[in-house]
Amino acid sequence: MSAALRGERLSRTFATATGDVHACVDIDIEVAPGELVVVRGASGAGKTTLLNMLGGLDRPTSGRVWIGDVDATALDEEALAALRRERLGFVFQSFGLIPILSAAENVELPLRIVKTPPAERDRRVAEALRLVGLAGHAAQRPGELSGGQQQRVGIARAIAAQPHVLIADEPTGQLDSRTAATVMDLIGDLVHSQGLAALVSTHDPLLVQRADRVIELHDGRVTSVVGAGAGAAAPGGTRVAPAGGAAAAPDAAPPSEGPALSGDAAPSTPGADGTPGPRTRAEARAQRDG
Ligand SMILES: Nc1ncnc2c1ncn2[C@@H]1O[C@H](COP(=O)(O)OP(=O)(O)OP(=O)(O)O)[C@@H](O)[C@H]1O
Numbered sequence: 001m002s003a004a005l006r007g008e009r010l011s012r013t014f015a016t017a018t019g020d021v022h023a024c025v026d027i028d029i030e031v032a033p034g035e036l037v038v039v040r041g042a043s044g045a046g047k048t049t050l051l052n053m054l055g056g057l058d059r060p061t062s063g064r065v066w067i068g069d070v071d072a073t074a075l076d077e078e079a080l081a082a083l084r085r086e087r088l089g090f091v092f093q094s095f096g097l098i099p100i101l102s103a104a105e106n107v108e109l110p111l112r113i114v115k116t117p118p119a120e121r122d123r124r125v126a127e128a129l130r131l132v133g134l135a136g137h138a139a140q141r142p143g144e145l146s147g148g149q150q151q152r153v154g155i156a157r158a159i160a161a162q163p164h165v166l167i168a169d170e171p172t173g174q175l176d177s178r179t180a181a182t183v184m185d186l187i188g189d190l191v192h193s194q195g196l197a198a199l200v201s202t203h204d205p206l207l208v209q210r211a212d213r214v215i216e217l218h219d220g221r222v223t224s225v226v227g228a229g230a231g232a233a234a235p236g237g238t239r240v241a242p243a244g245g246a247a248a249a250p251d252a253a254p255p256s257e258g259p260a261l262s263g264d265a266a267p268s269t270p271g272a273d274g275t276p277g278p279r280t281r282a283e284a285r286a287q288r289d290g
């Protein structure tokens with residue numbers, strides 16, 4: 001089966017005052033339809049950098065990103081934004097919901113942006129909320145929902161536009177471990193029932209059990225690929241083992257050196273209505289897309 005999302009020898013180097021940071025080095029990765037791939041690694045390992053490149057939110061220093069059969073690295077900004085809107089759905093650690101809008105209105109917003117006709121919009125919003133188990137909470141605002149429910153609204157918003165690929169950077173980072181597990185279960189269910197391809201980052205070892213494949217990053221490099229069909233993403237010499245069994249679980253990565261710089265962090269700019277600002281430029285870009 002052809003990949004819904006593929007990265008070919010992806011590298012990203014950031015120039016900083018203290019020298020170059022090699023955030024991602026020569027990473028090969030692919031995600032097939034109906035597959036949940038988890039990228040795991042310590043803080044600073046390069047997870048966000050990798051997901052941003054694959055989501056077309058950041059350009060690799062070298063290498064190529066294929067979104068379906070389109071070489072995303074060859075597109076200009078406008079074409080890339082259109083491709084993101086058409087093929088990708090993003091879920092954020094901070095949920096990224098608009099506080100003054102109801103759950104349904106939050107899910108509807110990206111569909112309004114791409115001018116989906118009203119009847120179709122209503123149908124997709126209802127369907128997305130049903131899929132995440134929130135049909136009965138459509139009228140509630142984010143502040144009236146639990147953290148796990150808010151993240152489920154975030155997931156509904158991402159899938160309402162019927163993307164081919166779901167990209168979620170630490171979607172459970174703000175949730176307690178039990179709620180995190182249910183959100184991860186939900187993503188797994190959606191992937192398998194809807195044929196979505198999903199790429200999810202986490203540093204939580206408990207969440208990798210839901211993955212079809214786990215890609216372990218350490219200091220910007222893939223150190224192991226665990227799971228069925230891992231061959232395509234396995235760099236030479238790395239261990240490839242079936243996912244699931246405790247014996248096959250990736251070893252805990254040693255902690256990454258030094259704290260992660262947040263050079264990509266744009267200032268959070270709350271709107272007059274109290275809307276939280278996006279945490280990073282990449283997040284802002286994805287939200288602008290819808
Ligand atoms: N815009 C940037 N400018 C300079 N360095 C950056 C930039 N973005 C990321 N880095 C560096 O690249 C490396 C990988 O960062 P990245 O944010 O991808 O890590 P991560 O695995 O997502 O970490 P976390 O779990 O803390 O979110 C880190 O060393 C980080 O400091």
Ligand SMILES: [Mg+2]
Nearest residue numbers: 047048049169
């Ligand atoms: Mg990160």
